[in-house]
Amino acid sequence: MSDEKLVGIVLVSHSGPVAEAVAALARGLAGGGETAPVAPAGGTDDGGLGTSSDLIAAAAAQVDRGMGVVILTDLGSAVLTVKALLAEGDELPDGARLVDAPFVEGAVAALVTASTGADLDAVEAAAVEAYSYRKV
Structure with a gap:
């Protein structure tokens, strides 16, 4: 699947372990097999809490397969x-796009949708739709 053109997903958290856990959760809920590329970009360059433009840019380059x-x-x-x-x-x-969506639910929805070969607009719509998921 690595040569297939797919939308990539980057998960930016203030915590490296949180970003990694959400990526693992999304992969597992997307079927556990091969999925669209997803990369965590959490924390600072030295492993602290915060965000790093270098880590975000590297994660985006890592998941870019030409579809956004x-x-x-x-x-x-x-x-x-x-x-x-x-x-x-x-x-x-x-084609990199910041998407306003819930972090966990949006990550799962985006990865599941991207893994079907959907385009950037469809992946964004799936992530945004996660705002409507009701828990009660």
């Missing part, structure tokens, strides 16, 4: 870091 990259974030300053990277214009792959 959906970037999901956990908290406010992660959003600001991604927006700054997008504004710079050359740090992220073409």
